[in-house]
Structures are given as C-alpha cells and as structure tokens.
C-alpha cells in the first residue's frame with residue numbers, strides 16, 4: 001500500500017490513531033482490512049482495538065461506498081411521515097440493510113438523523129439529489145433511475161462472476 | 163491511616179484504598195461487575211455505586227478512594243434501587259436461558275438478580291441477538307450472553323497482552339468480538355481461556371468434549387484410558403467445597419475408575435519423561451552452542467503465540483511434545499505393544515486445567531498414522547459435570563492409586579503445574595545428566611513465586627547456565643526484548659501462558675480469589691516435598707521405558723514418538 005500515509009505519523013504512538021485512520025479513509029474512501037492491520041502495527045496496538053475504534057465512530061467506514069449513496073432521513077418529521085416504511089421499501093428493493101452496499105457495488109444505503117428538509121418529509125437523498133414527499137410506491141422508480149445509469153459504467157469483470 | 167464511616171461502622175483504611183476495598187475489610191460486600199482486582203478501575207458498570215455524604219450523585223466504589231471523615235452508605239434505598247435497575251436492564255437484554263446454561267448456579271448475573279430480588283420483567287423490549295462463534299477447537303463465544311463488563315477484554319489486552327478481542331460498535335450494537343467479527347480460530351487468540359475464568363456469565367466458555375467421552379465410555383470396542391494433569395488434583399476439591407489447596411489425587415483416581423475408564427494414568431509420568439528428553443536436548447544445544455536459548459514447549463498457548471507472532475524463534479522451542487501428548491503417544495506405542503492392544507482401539511482422555519490443550523490435541527502433527535496421540539481433552543470444570551452426570555459423589559470417594567507403569571511419578575513432575583516448576587524439575591535433572599551426580603540443591607526458590615519474570619544462574623562445574631521463567635504470556639515480549647538486547651546470554655527459558663502456570667489455567671474452577679491459586683500452588687509444592695523421589699531421572703518406570711523401548715533420551719525412536727514440530731502461522 002501507500003506506505004507514505006503511515007510515514008506521516010509517529011510509530012508506536014497511540015494518540016496518532018484517529019488522525020491516521022482519517023488519513024487512510026481520505027486516501028481509500030474507506031478503511032481496507034489490510035491497511036487497518038498495517039495501521040495497528042504502526043501505532044503498536046492490537047488490530048482488535050483499532051477495529052473497535054474504527055467501528056465506534058460513525059465517520060469511519062469499513063466497506064467501500066457504492067456508486068450511488070442513498071440516505072434516508074429518519075429525523076422526527078420524517079419519522080412522523082412514516083420514513084420507516086420508506087426505509088423498509090428501499091431495503092427490500094435493494095436487498096440490503098441500512099449501512100450496507102449492494103453486491104454489484106451500485107448502491108449504498110444509509111440512515112441519517114436529519115437532512116434539514118423537514119418541510120418536504122419524508123425525504124431521501126441520492127448522491128446530491130433530493131426526493132421529498134415520498135410514498136413507498138415512488139421507491140422503485142428512483143432505484144430504477146439510478147440502476148439504469150449504471151449501464152454506461154464498465155464493471156464487466158465484476159459482473160461476470162455472478 | 164484514614165478513618166471513615168461505612169454503614170455507621172467506623173473503618174480504618176489505608177490511604178489510596180477504594181471505598182470498595184475499605185468496605186470489604188469490615189465484612190461489607192459491595193457487588194461488582196467490571197471491576198478486576200489489580201487492574202485500574204474502569205467504572206463502566208455502575209453496579210458498585212454507594213452513597214457518600216456531600217455528593218449529589220451515587221459514587222462507583224470500585225474507583226473512588228477513601229478520604230478522612232467520609233461517610234458512606236452502601237445499602238440505602240437509593241443505592242439498592244439503582245443497582246436493581248442496572249440488574250433488571252442487564253437481565254432483560256440477556257437470553258432467559260438459565261435452565262440450560264452451562265453457568266447455571268455459577269453466574270454472577272444470576273446471583274445479582276437473586277440478590278436484588280428481580281421478580282418481574284419490567285423492561286421487555288428488543289434484546290441483542292448475536293451469533294455464537296464455535297469456530298475454535300477450545301472456546302465458544304456467545305455474545306448474546308455478554309453483559310459488556312469488559313473483564314475479558316482487559317485480561318486479554320492488559321494481562322495476557324494478546325489483544326484478540328475488544329469492544330466493537332457502539333450503543334445497542336456494542337459487542338465484544340474479534341476484528342471483523344471473524345471466528346476465534348482465525349484471530350490472534352491463543353485459546354488460553356483466561357477470559358473464561360473472568361467472565362461473569364456463559365458468554366465465554368470451553369467447547370465441551372463430554373459427549374464423545376461418555377459415548378466412548380459406553381462403547382464395547384474402545385479401550386478408554388484417562389490421564390490427569392498435575393494441576394487438576396490441587397484444584398478440583400474447590401468444586402466440592404473442600405478448602406482450596408486440598409490434594410484430591412486419591413479420590414480423583416477412584417472417581418475416574420467408577421466412570422468406567424479401563425486404566426487411570428498420571429500425566430506426571432510423562433512430565434518426568436519430558437524432563438529426560440528436554441534436559442538432554444538442552445545439554446546437546448549447550449554443547450553445540452546452537453538454537454539457544456531453548457524455550458520450553460509444555461504450554462500449547464505459548465507455542466501457538468510463538469507460531470503466530472514470532473516465527474523467527476520456532477527453532478529455539480524444544481521439540482518435546484507436551485507431557486499429556488507424550489503420555490498419549492507412549493500409550494499408543496509402547497503400552498499398546500506391551501498389552502497387546504491396537505493403537506486405534508485405545509481412546510486417551512486427558513483431564514487438563516487448560517483450554518488450549520483441546521486445540522493442541524487436534525493438531526495433526528500430534529498423531530501417528532492419523533491416530534491422534536490424545537483423543538479428547540476435558541477441563542477440570544467438565545470433569546465435575548461428568549461426575550455429576552454419573553452420580554459420583556466425589557466427597558465420599560475412597561482413595562485409590564494410579565495404574566502402572568504410566569502412573570508412576572516423582573515430585574519434580576508434580577510442580578509442572580506451577581510457574582517455574584518445569585524449569586526447577588529440569589535443573590534437578592540437568593545436573594545429574596551432566597555430572598552423573600545429584601546436586602545438593604533440590605529446591606530452586608529463586609524461580610518460584612509470582613513475579614513476572616524470574617531468573618537464575620546454575621553453576622555446573624565450569625558451565626554457567628542462565629535460565630529464566632516467564633510467568634504469563636503477557637511478559638513474553640519483555641523477555642524476547644531482553645534476549646535480543648544481548649545484555650545476557652540465556653540458555654533455557656520456561657514460558658507458561660497463564661499467569662501462575664497451569665494451576666491458574668483457563669480450564670480450572672471459576673473463582674475470583676487469588677488466594678485460591680496461591681493455595682493450589684502450595685499443594686503442588688507439598689506433593690513434591692513429601693514425594694519419596696523428587697528427581698525425574700529417578701523415576702523407575704521412566705528408567706524401565708528407556709531400557710525396554712527408547713534406549714536413551716533423544717534416541718531415534720524417542721524423536722519419532724516423543725517429539726514434534728512447529729509451523730510459521732504468522733500473517
């Protein structure tokens with residue numbers, strides 16, 4: 001890997017752990033397993049403790065994000081407007097749970113506390129686009145819209161496996 | 163000295179004591195969960211809270227030091243209510259499995275629920291639902307039963323310094339697990355079981371081997387024999403309310419006979435045999451000045467650790483199989499031939515104070531023609547279950563003696579069960595093997611006791627042997643640094659993964675008292691002191707086996723049957 005990421009930080013210094021993890025995530029978009037091990041060796045802590053830290057903070061992710069990130073607002077206003085059903089519909093449509101990425105790496109599904117668009121609750125965002133006043137029946141359409149875009153992107157190798 | 167009042171009792175306490183410790187001195191017991199003696203308090207569980215005059219909030223007594231004139235109430239309504247709420251919340255987020263749980267009647271959560279009279283489900287709701295990890299040969303992890311006290315994490319990280327498990331995730335999804343929640347079998351875990359010993363519930367437990375043992379005992383075709391590790395005889399009594407440190411060897415032997423074992427042998431025999439092989443190995447290496455220091459190989463936890471973290475020193479580890487594996491190997495070769503038995507018909511069960519031995523017995527090198535040297539390992543705790551199942555009333559058993567020839571042993575073998583014992587036994591015989599004469603000294607007190615690393619120098623003629631004893635795997639990195647620094651040339655190093663040695667192994671009775679371990683150790687030294695013979699090379703049965711079979715220590719045949727090899731298993 002990119003050893004220079006590690007070199008920026010002192011060895012055997014536990015206090016360097018969080019900035020180091022942030023830097024790795026900056027570089028890779030997430031915390032790959034082998035790199036986490038190298039980071040653990042670098043700061044002189046067991047992998048398990050480092051893994052514990054990485055899973056404790058929401059800012060760190062252990063799996064790469066999909067091409068499209070769907071965020072479902074579960075704030076109070078959206079909750080009142082049945083955002084639970086929206087989430088369930090998305091989980092069913094994508095066949096993953098919140099916090100996961102589809103096997104074809106096309107979608108990641110996340111839950112957020114409040115997007116700040118309560119007036120159009122229930123609301124979700126896909127990448128930088130917002131969809132408000134949603135009903136369960138709208139979900140399929142939205143998912144299809146982003147699946148369709150995928151075709152132009154080549155992931156031929158990955159698809160062959162399945 | 164500090165004076166304070168606890169529950170209206172005047173208490174004199176030493177400066178720096180916690181409220182918890184001060185209360186204990188006057189017979190007031192405060193419940194604890196996350197607290198571990200000798201480690202810094204984390205104050206995580208809050209079950210130990212007390213009321214202190216002048217403080218608005220309840221104070222965690224395990225973490226708070228006493229001060230002059232302090233007025234403490236450990237038993238106010240407020241204290242009891244808040245403790246009870248904690249217990250209720252824990253109980254509600256715990257499987258209601260008591261009736262079928264291996265820790266039934268030996269569970270701290272159950273005790274607390276009883277102590278605070280939890281009689282209803284007040285907080286019914288979603289409870290955690292984690293999968294059980296049965297991937298390792300020795301341990302099972304059942305995180306659904308975990309109450310997140312963190313004791314296992316601290317033992318593994320701060321005492322054993324292995325760091326195999328830790329807290330992962332946060333809030334409701336918090337779980338104590340391995341990196342990426344993988345199986346223990348592919349983690350850094352050395353299966354020492356120290357985490358089992360401290361776990362208040364059944365979230366960590368040994369993998370049971372009872373079924374195969376009971377089935378074999380019922381089988382008409384198998385010749386089931388059993389052997390007992392030195393440490394078991396000094397601890398088993400605790401499970402039957404005998405004073406800690408009672409030597410129950412005689413009862414153990416008769417109890418095992420009643421279970422239906424054809425023969426009851428003593429791992430101590432093989433311990434003497436180990437000394438003959440290992441001391442010879444040491445002498446050869448010193449003469450040739452190669453692969454020094456020699457490390458002991460009796461502890462499979464240490465071997466697993468070295469294979470995972472220090473493949474560079476595998477050549478330094480003695481090639482001797484551990485004693486119970488030697489005993490098994492001898493049973494299926496020498497003994498089988500002598501008795502006209504087929505090796506595949508003999509089923510060897512080892513009763514061990516250890517959880518790693520389960521994994522060890524499954525290692526394929528420790529077998530011959532696909533017949534394992536040892537077929538099943540059960541822990542001291544499992545033996546109690548076996549006795550209970552069979553209706554063996556242990557306390558009333560008469561004393562009985564081991565079968566021979568693999569039941570004869572010396573005092574040197576008995577002390578294998580404690581840190582420093584293998585080294586001491588080896589030194590007793592090394593002198594003889596080099597000079598042909600016994601040393602005057604028989605007790606090597608400088609390598610006894612509970613220090614982390616114990617060192618000594620043995621002078622034999624012009625030869626000076628520097629030896630060291632590593633008491634607990636958590637100290638092994640310090641030792642390796644010492645060796646690498648070159649400040650001193652070491653010749654022989656004993657390593658035991660469990661602090662205190664096998665006597666405090668991960669398969670021993672579950673207790674929270676260090677005093678018990680100290681008493682168990684005393685019992686082993688007492689067996690040694692009273693033994694008619696205290697030097698392994700004086701074991702008559704061992705002498706005979708060399709005469710009739712192996713010819714001499716380190717012979718070709720001895721290597722084939724009594725020695726093994728190690729593999730680089732580092733990442």
Ligand code: SF4
Pocket residue numbers: 301317318322324325326327350351352353354355356357358
């Ligand atoms: S068995 Fe030993 S090494 Fe494994 S998790 Fe428990 S304490 Fe750590």
Ligand code: SF4
Pocket residue numbers: 307308309310311312313314315338357360361362363365366
């Ligand atoms: S597994 Fe046992 S010792 Fe470890 S945190 Fe859970 S309850 Fe405590």
Ligand code: FES
Pocket residue numbers: 193194195196197204205206207208209210211222223224225
């Ligand atoms: S025992 Fe004191 S806070 Fe847990």
